[in-house]
Every structure is written in C-alpha cells, then in structure tokens.
Amino acid sequence: MDDLKQVAAEVKGCKLCGLAGTRKNAVPGEGPANAQIMLIGEGPGFHEDQQGRPFVGPSGEFLNELLASAGFKRSEVFIANVVKCRPPGNRDPMPEEISACSGYLDRQIALINPQVIVTLGRYSMARWFPRDKISAIHGRARRIDGRIVVAMFHPAAALHQPALRQAIEDDFRRLKDIVAEAQKQQEEKKPSKPVAEDGGAAGGAEQLSLF
Numbered sequence: 515m516d517d518l519k520q521v522a523a524e525v526k527g528c529k530l531c532g533l534a535g536t537r538k539n540a541v542p543g544e545g546p547a548n549a550q551i552m553l554i555g556e557g558p559g560f561h562e563d564q565q566g567r568p569f570v571g572p573s574g575e576f577l578n579e580l581l582a583s584a585g586f587k588r589s590e591v592f593i594a595n596v597v598k599c600r601p602p603g604n605r606d607p608m609p610e611e612i613s614a615c616s617g618y619l620d621r622q623i624a625l626i627n628p629q630v631i632v633t634l635g636r637y638s639m640a641r642w643f644p645r646d647k648i649s650a651i652h653g654r655a656r657r658i659d660g661r662i663v664v665a666m667f668h669p670a671a672a673l674h675q676p677a678l679r680q681a682i683e684d685d686f687r688r689l690k691d692i693v694a695e696a697q698k699q700q701e702e703k704k705p706s707k708p709v710a711e712d713g714g715a716a717g718g719a720e721q722l723s724l725f
C-alpha cells in the first residue's frame with residue numbers, strides 16, 4: 515500500500531528531471547498523515563536544499579508566524595512543494611520539471627486527503643486555478659473536488675513587500691474560519707443529501723457562500 519514514507523523514499527532517490535543533478539537534498543515535505551490542512555509552496559530554496567526540509571529559511575520563519583496567527587501549529591499541517599528539488603539559483607521551476615514531479619504531489623494529496631489546501635505562490639495556484647490572477651482570488655475559499663482550496667501569496671514574496679504582506683497576514687487570519695466552515699460542510703454532507711449547486715459552476719470551482 516502507498517504511504518507517505520514510500521513517497522518520501524522515492525523522492526529522495528528520484529531522477530525523473532534535471533533538478534536531481536543539482537540538488538543537495540530532495541525535500542519531500544513533512545507533516546502528519548491525517549493533517550486537515552496542506553500548504554503547497556513552489557520548490558525548495560537554499561536552506562531547504564541544505565536541510566532536506568520544506569520552509570526552513572526566512573520564508574519558513576514567516577510561514578510559522580502566519581500559521582501561529584491563525585491558531586495552528588506548524589506540526590499539525592502538512593507542508594509540501596510543487597517541485598521537490600531546488601531549482602539552481604532559485605530560478606522558477608520549468609514546466610517539464612513541474613510535470614515530472616507532479617505524481618508525488620498527487621499521491622501526497624490522495625494519501626493525506628486534507629479538507630483544506632492552501633496554495634502559496636503561482637505555481638501551486640496554477641494547478642487549481644490556471645486562469646485566475648492571484649491578486650483577484652487570494653484568500654477566497656473555493657470548493658474543488660470535495661475540498662476547499664485557497665490561494666495565497668508566496669511568503670517569500672510577501673515578506674518584503676508591505677502590500678502583499680498585509681494581504682497574506684489578513685488571509686491567514688481567516689484560515690481558522692475557513693477550516694471550521696470546511697469541517698461544518700463536511701459534516702452536513704455526510705447524510706448523502708444532494709449539495710445545492712448555486713450557479714457559477716462553469717469553472718468547476720464554487721466559492722463558499724460565507725467567504
């Protein structure tokens with residue numbers, strides 16, 4: 515049976531794309547298998563590559579603060595990235611690297627089955643909202659494939675840009691309510707009642723009424 519340890523072991527030995535040749539450590543991701551929330555960043559930076567762990571540099575410190583402001587401990591969420599190996603010089607990941615690596619993230623999402631996914635930055639956002647602009651949709655809870663997905667700015671970008679920093683701080687503060695709402699909807703859904711479709715299903719993403 516597939517499990518997160520199996521995924522991590524495969525990631526550590528993976529040579530499916532060119533990033534295998536320049537990494538020091540692959541960064542599979544970390545967190546509990548039963549996490550309600552999954553945060554998905556872009557890819558490891560310098561510190562993450564050194565340590566083999568996600569979000570451990572300055573943007574990781576900021577992420578820890580953001581989580582705390584929402585009332586969550588880092589240890590209760592699962593943190594992963596779109597690509598598991600560092601792009602040299604922190605360049606953007608290339609489309610072929612993202613697609614080579616996507617099976618690992620697919621498996622992590624399937625195994626964890628989180629109620630809420632938070633995308634951090636445009637590469638993870640593009641998986642669920644390929645045609646949207648982050649400035650338009652950040653912080654908004656959408657129901658997709660039976661879970662809630664919320665796009666947020668990338669902490670590394672927000673750290674040094676006051677307007678984005680304000681936005682990501684506001685968005686994280688509302689995460690607790692979004693998770694509570696997701697939980698409530700999950701419970702309401704249990705007695706196999708048809709869920710009301712209130713229009714706007716064209717993009718396959720329905721925005722939660724409360725947010």
Ligand code: URA
Nearest residue numbers: 555556557558568569
């Ligand atoms: N930025 C990311 O997108 N991911 C990390 O793990 C660290 C920095």
Ligand code: SF4
Nearest residue numbers: 528530531534599615
């Ligand atoms: Fe494999 Fe992903 Fe690392 Fe590429 S980035 S080598 S696909 S684990």
